[in-house]
Amino acid sequence: MKAINSTKxxxxxxxxxxxxxxxxxxxxxxxxxxDENTGEFAGDDIASQARxxxxxxxxxxxxxxxxxxxxxxxxxxxxxxxxxxxxxxIYGEYFTVPYPARATYEVARLPKDALIEIEAIAxx
Numbered sequence: 654m655k656a657i658n659s660t661k662x663x664x665x666x667x668x669x670x671x672x673x674x675x676x677x678x679x680x681x682x683x684x685x686x687x688d689e690n691t692g693e694f695a696g697d698d699i700a701s702q703a704r705x706x707x708x709x710x711x712x713x714x715x716x717x718x719x720x721x722x723x724x725x726x727x728x729x730x731x732x733x734x735x736x737x738x739x740x741x742x743i744y745g746e747y748f749t750v751p752y753p754a755r756a757t758y759e760v761a762r763l764p765k766d767a768l769i770e771i772e773a774i775a776x777x
Contacts, residue, residue, distance in 0.1 A: 661712035663687040666764065672713045677777040679717050683730065683770040684709040685763070699736040699768050703743045706771040711747070714775055723775040724753045730770040734759035740769065 656670040657679065665671055665682065672681040686702035687709070688695045695705035711721055729740065737757065753773070763770050 657713060657717045659712045659716035661689055661715075662709040663689045663692070672717065674717060674777075679714065679719060679723075679773075679775040679777065681710055681713050681773040681775070683728075683772040684713075685765060685767045685770050687765075694765075694767065699731075699733075699739050700743060702768045703736075703740045703771075706769055707743065707747050710771060710773050714773075717775070717777075719775050719777065721747050722749070723777070724748070724773045725776055726754045726774040727756075728772045729755065729757040730760045730763060731757065732760065732763055732766075732768045736768065 655674045657672040657674055658664075659671060662671055662684065669682055672679055684706045686695050686705035687693065688705055695701045714720060714723065729744070731737065731740065
C-alpha cells in the first residue's frame with residue numbers, strides 16, 4: 654500500500670492519508686471543503702463547499718495520475734439532505750456517463766462543522 658498526497662488539497666487532519674493506492678485501487682479519504690490556499694472552507698454555502706470537496710478529490714487523483722472519469726464509487730455525507738438537489742447539480746459537472754456508483758447520507762455532524770464531505774474510489 655502506498656500513500657498519495659497532493660499539495661493542492663488540504664493535509665489530513667488526523668492519522669490518515671489523503672488517499673492510498675492498494676493494488677491499483679485508489680481510495681480517497683473523505684474530503685472536506687477546505688481550500689488548501691486559505692486553510693478555510695471555500696464558502697459558507699453548500700454550492701461552494703460541494704465544489705471544493707470535488708476539486709480536492711480531483712487534485713488527489715491528479716497526484717495519482719488519474720482523472721475524475723476513473724472514479725467508480727463515491728460516498729457523499731451531507732449535514733442537510735435538503736441540499737441534495739444543489740449537490741447533485743454540482744456533482745454532475747464532474748462526471749459523464751457512465752456515472753460512478755454513489756451513496757448519499759445525511760449525518761448529524763461533520764468535522765469542523767462542514768456542510769459536506771465526499772470520499773471516492775478510483776481504479777488505475
